[in-house]
Amino acid sequence: EIFLTQTPLSSFVTFGQPASISCKSTQSLVHSDGNTYLSWLHQRPGQPPRLLIYNISSRFSGVPDRFSGSGTGTDFTLKINRVEAEDVGVYYCTQATQFPQTFGQGTKVEIK
């Protein structure tokens, strides 16, 4: 099973300032088909997760361009260019390269 470790686990961010979350995998997430199935999810309190980024860096439909993903192999990063109030909640990385699909522990983002 592939384990994903996120850092930090908690982040207090000033409104309008950038935020960054790291996700490190215990194995390379490059699939034999050449794709890297690393995604980022956002979960607001009391809501289900919603997809932000898939395949490392592709923004899902309707996701603002202040969100960006990067990385390769085992190290990945989600960046929020300028944090807005609606960005609070918990962010998860998840991999679907290898069964079972696994998730990071989550990073809680709060506004200072």
Place this chain on the structure above:
Amino acid sequence: EVRLVESGGDLVQPGGSLRLSCGASGLAFSTYAMTWVRQTPEKGLEWISVISATGDNTYYRDSVKGRFTVSRDNSKNTLYLQMNSLTVEDTALYYCAMGGGDFWGQGTLVTVSS
């Protein structure tokens, strides 16, 4: 608009059974693999099972193999999760999701307790 609606969650005694359903609308249901994921404060998000678009292929996490069965009825745009021999460790909020998590339902709560 894609909409996934789970139902069937309940309070059940250890050793009992439940059948969860996930009704889908706003998507070509029969063309997507579907996933069940559960969430608890202790373990976070935990993948349970995935079923291929046609239903021919299914996969499970080890801890539910032999106890849970995923199925789908593409004519009814509905996904199912039959859960048997439930234990307290199965207590969680259960989500269905399109593909590997493109869209998620609101979840249905399963509580296993005596």
